[in-house]
Amino acid sequence: MISTLLSRAGGADGDPAPRLVYGADYNPEQWPRAVWEEDVRLMREAGVNLVSVGIFSWARLQPAEDTWDFAWLDEVMDLLHEGGVGVDLATATASPPPWLTTAHPEILPVTATGETLWPGARQHWRPTSPVFRRYALRLVRALATRYAGHPALVAWHVNNELGCHNVYDYSDDAARAFRDWLRARYSTVDALNSAWGTAFWSQRYTDWEQILPPRLAASHPNPTQQLDFKRFSSDALKDHLRAEREVLRELTPDIPVTTNFMVMGGTRGMNYPDWADEIDFVSNDHYVHPGPQDRDELSFSANLTSGISGGRPWFLMEHSTSAVNWQPVNVAKRPGDLVRDSLLHVAHGADAVCFFQWRQSAAGAEKYHSAMVPHAGADSELFRAVAGLGATLESLAPLAGSEREPARVGILYDWESWWASEQDSHPTSLLDYRQEALDWYSALLALGIRADLVTTRADLHRHQVLIAPVLHVVPADLAKTLTRYAEQGGHLITTYFSGVVDEHDHVWLGGYPGALRDLLGIHIEEFGPLLPGDSVELDDATTGTLWTDRITVTDSGTEVLARYRTGEQSGRPAVTRRPAGGGSAAYVSTRLGVEGLTSLLPRLLEPAGVESELPAEARGSVEPVVRRGAGGRFLFLVNRTDDTVQVPGLGGDVLVGATGADGTLTLGPRAVAVLRQPVA
Incomplete structure (x- = not known):
């Protein structure tokens, strides 16, 4: 779908052929009218063929409750269409205008401690506010009615980064909606009491009106109440997404609808696998967080977005050309980073590469956030790199619409385990669910092995090996x-x-690892978390941190792959594997980090016969990703290092990169090559 979006607007030159989408958020309302025509000219120069418009335009579109101003947006839409640039039109509901919050302060979110989040930034609205919903849908209806037939319109962009700043609201509106959500889930108060374990600490409820969100309490709030509030909060935002979508589908049934997820870093409040079926195509925003695993994290997030999308192509709605503005230190990207970051998303299934934003703002909170046209203007190294990327993406048009080729290894990523495993009152507060999953992914990259990030909604049998780190909720x-x-x-x-726990966050009794105990052929009576700075040695020369388990083998077929050499569990099993039918189930009882997992993984993968598809010289230095479609099999080779890497000939036509006379491919620092190979 994404690769054919431009046909709705006639393509960049009236060409309806599928191509990769290239563009940015475009905020013309920040600039004088004289700049707009230059913007369209530069867009064509850079190869831009789609922009997102109107994301934060509510106050401009509706200056007062009964006053509308569409004239400026009419002109922008016309200019873009004349320039061959399609429009992903936002519903503009992300940030209410001052007149609305002044008239109706009851739409403002409230924190767990009872503080109101006031206007002055963005996303200052309650997902459950009926007042906000009424005004927001009125705006959506006005936009859809006016632009339903506009030739530039190719997609609708609902709100923006739903839940980025307002995922958890503890207001009275939220309390009422939470009770309604709980009634639908449990039907009776008695069933809720059972699920929440309210016999503990005298918490038993006798009436729905007694139930509140987990506001600031004297001690640790009920853990199942916390988990259900996380579920409810994600559902409340999903309900708002649905409400806007239904208006758009009523008035513009042929225009696809999306909203931009934030599959990156620590963004965990929105259960995106649960949202994916609500939109016509998945979109994502991603920003690099500098650190030792920064590009591995980018690959991980792009891979996970593909998993959320069910393997279908998706839309990279936002990333940065260079520095952002919201990190403690905002470092500019190095030469080559802009292209590598962009093509790594394409490798993992993105059919659209877009940035925040088109022209770097002169004022406001994001004025130091990079853009396609920087403060220095078009005569700059950054804009030349932007235009170069546009040409590269045009050369990759043959892969538009292709899907990622499934890998033999899958990494299971579960939102509810993420939520529940990091709640309070646990054996350790140091557990980092996402980091553990990322470490396994980085270790596989270090071995040159492709892996897919998948969710519990996927067909798990597609993968010969399934890695499920910290799968706490089973x-x-x-x-x-x-x-x-x-x-x-x-x-x-x-x-x-x-x-360890079921869907109600109740412990599976009889010993750990609870629901998986018999499958793994082990029994654990007590956890052995480690203090900060403590570590244990294993007899395979790896080092564990964070956690140990007091394991007893309960099945004669269970093999001990490694034992603890030091620590309280010295001599006991640390890594086990039990044959199960035609397969096996292995357990790793400590945090080994990337280095330790890289050492251990070959033994864990051995029963499945999984090895790298890369030549030995490239393993660890190069990440391989494959997309497959009618146009062929597209092999991406991404240099993970700051050194030049030589890759022996792999065959196929070189779409990006170059080979020597002997067929050897030279990948410069942070470079990407793309080969088109015949489909077997």
């Missing part, structure tokens, strides 16, 4: 699915603090 049905997966020939690998 309902009975999921336990059966994983058992069946292993018995039918799959090889499951899981870790510490997995299988």
Whole structure:
């Protein structure tokens, strides 16, 4: 769908052929009218063929409750269409205008401590406010009515980064909506009491009106109440997404609808796999966080976005050309980073590469955030790099619409385990669910092995190996699915603090790892978390931190792959594997980090026969990703290093990059090559 969006606007030159989308958020309302025509000219020069418009324009579009101003947007839409640039038109509901919050301060969010979040920034609205919903949908209806037939319109952009700043609201509106959500989930107060374990600490409820969000309390709030509030908060935002979408589908049934997710870093409040079916195509925003795993994290997030999208092509709605403005130190990107970051998203399924934003702002909170046209103007190294990327993306048009080729290894990423495993009152507060998953991913990259990030909604049997780090929440049905997966020939690998609780955050009794205990053939009576700075040695020369388990092997077929050499568990199993039907189930009881996992993984992957597809010289230095479609098999080779890497000939036509006379491909520092190979 994404690759054909431009046909709605006639393509950049009236050409309806599929191509990759290239563009940015465009905010013409920040600039004098004289700048707009220059913008369109530079867009054509850079190869831009689509922009997102109107994201934060509510106050301009509706200056007062009964006053509308569409004239400026009419002109912008016309100019863009004349320039061959399609429009992803935002509903502009992300930030209410001052007149609305002055008239209706009851739409403002409230924190867990009872503080009101006031206007002056953005996203100052309650997802459950009926007043906000009424005004927001009125705006959506006005926009859809006016632009339903405009030839520039190719897609609708609902709100913006839903939940970025207002995912958790503890207001009275939220309390009422939370109670309604709980009634729908549990039907009776008695069923809720059972699910929440309210016999503990005299919390038993006798009436729905007694139930509140987990506001600031004297001690630790009920853990299931916390988990349900996370579920509810994600659902409340999803409900707002649906409400706007329904208006758009009523008035413009042929225009696809999307909203931009934030699959990156620590953004965890929105259950994106649960949202994916609500939109016509998945979109994502991603910004690099400088650090030792920065580009691995970018690859991880892009990979996970593809998993959320079910393997179908998706839309990179925002990333940065260079520095951002919101990190403690905002470092500019190095030469080559802009192209590598962009093409790494394309490798993992993005059919659109867009930035925040087109022209760097002269005022406001994001004036130091980079853009396609920087403060220095078009005569700059940055804009020349932007135009160069546009030409590269045009050369990659043949892969538009292709899907990622499934990898033999899958990494299971579960939002509810992420939420529940990091709540308070646990064996350790140092556990980092996402970091553990990222470490496994980085270790696979270090071995040159492709892996897919998948969710519990995916067909897990597509992968010969399934790694499920910290799979803390395991309902009975999921336990059966994983058992069946292993018995039918799959090889499951899981870790510490997995299988421990059910969907109500109740412990599976009888010993850990609870729901997975029989499948793994082990029994754990007590956890052994480690203090900060403490570590243990394993007899395979790896080092564990954060966690240890007091493991007893309960099945004669369970093999001990490594034992603890030091620490309280010295001599006890640290890594185990049990045959199960045609497959196996392995358990890693400590945090080994990237280096330790890189050492261990070959043994864990051995039963499945999984090895790198890369030549030995390129393993670890190069990340391979494959997309496959009608146009061929597209092999991306991404240099993970700051050194030049030589890759022996792999065959195929070189779309990006160049080979020597002997077919060897030279990848410069941070470079990307793309080969088109025949489909087998």
